[in-house]
Amino acid sequence: MRTGISLGFALVFAGGAGAAEVTVKNDSLANNTSGAIQAGFVAGEKAAAWLTTPCDGNIVAAQVFWRSLTGGAAQSVEGSVDIYRSGSFPNPGTLAQRIIGPQLTDGVINEYRYLDTNNTIPLSVPVIQNETFVVALTFAQAPDPTQGPSVVDDAAGLQPNRNAIYANISGSTYAWMSNADAHVNGNWVIRAVVNCQASSNSADVAVTMTAAPPSYTAGSTLQYTITVSNAGPAAAPGTNVTDTFPAAYTGVMWTCTASGGASCGAAGSGNIAQAVGLPAGSQVTYTVNGTVAASATGTLVNAATAIVSPPVTDPNSTNNTARLSLAPMSDLIFANGFD
Structure with a gap:
């Protein structure tokens, strides 16, 4: 007691x-x-x-x-x-x-x-x-x-x-x-x-993009893979991801998968315009499928961008946009000496 x-x-x-x-x-x-x-x-x-x-x-x-x-x-x-x-x-x-x-x-x-x-x-x-x-x-x-x-x-x-x-x-x-x-x-x-410890509001968000196949054939399907990642050190909630696809890229459908605690909309059609959640060390990946118009010619240019929302800041603005310029397959064949 x-x-x-x-x-x-x-x-x-x-x-x-x-x-x-x-x-x-x-x-x-x-x-x-x-x-x-x-x-x-x-x-x-x-x-x-x-x-x-x-x-x-x-x-x-x-x-x-x-x-x-x-x-x-x-x-x-x-x-x-x-x-x-x-x-x-x-x-x-x-x-x-x-x-x-x-x-x-x-x-x-x-x-x-x-x-x-x-x-x-x-x-x-x-x-x-x-x-x-x-x-x-x-x-x-x-x-x-x-x-x-x-x-x-x-x-x-x-x-x-x-x-x-x-x-x-x-x-x-x-x-x-x-x-x-x-x-x-x-x-x-x-x-x-x-x-x-002082908390950091800095988040290095980056975008990468690949295409399959790496050149297009008019009238055929084309797939883009877009990855948005956050190297930290802070989380980047409400990061705005946008991709306005070329007019010649038609019937666009996309899905999004998240890892490392990230979040994103599961699926959509047409252009991408959504806010995603990106904890440090996480990423979201968009798989985009569409068809290149039969009338398409010249270079097909696509760009995807991710911008953090305040109060978060991004210390490296050079990696916030990924851009791909795809040549038609026929141009590549002729460039390799076929006629």
Whole structure:
């Protein structure tokens, strides 16, 4: 059973997030709201918050709110602040980083950005968007059970599978359990700061085209294959693909297949004019079938174009259009010396 001391709080921060940094938390504690000091810990026990990053980036700081009943208690040096991979609640996964001997000041959210006391080895744990990780404080000594200082919860009801305690269950035996099983009815004010990587709006969309056969015969069928791909790094939703076919190319029917998470209209007739979705590394392929008019002469020119939609930008405009110029088969025969 944990022992809790409930009171209102005015929060003071001992650190601050930069422009690209996001504070990740489960708790709802804010200035002049109520919470509870949980002082029923013994040496070796831990309070742990399961947090989820909203972005790709690096964990660059851990935060712990430390509070006594009256305030002004002497600084405490505890066992460690540990950052784990998620594991299976309530058991964390592998240890990613450990800050040894964190010094905690009463009445503030203490922030830790370095692994060593000389502040030379920065905390840095890579995470990907929507990844869950665990931040835990290990107690080096038991807090005063009536005064604290100790860790704080927001006394606002538990989020499921987000708060845990590494508890001494008998003698030297410790085990992980949820806050609910330990009768703690709030979310730990234990947080992390994630430095989010700047997202790119740049997507290199390219178009290629082939024809079969590689020259045309008037009155015969002709097939084009048009591929629109995105080399990234950003996705290119709403990319506009157009192909206005030559007047001599008649009875046009086309199908579209997508790969790599892309999307496009499945089939159509006549000219192509549609918006397609292109995640980075994906492509769509149009297979176009038609007949060259019996009266066709000269070079048959076809061009397909793909243009990204704002706010996405394309760093290479030279590969957004593919153009094929097909000569009639009869011209190629005479060019090879037949008469």
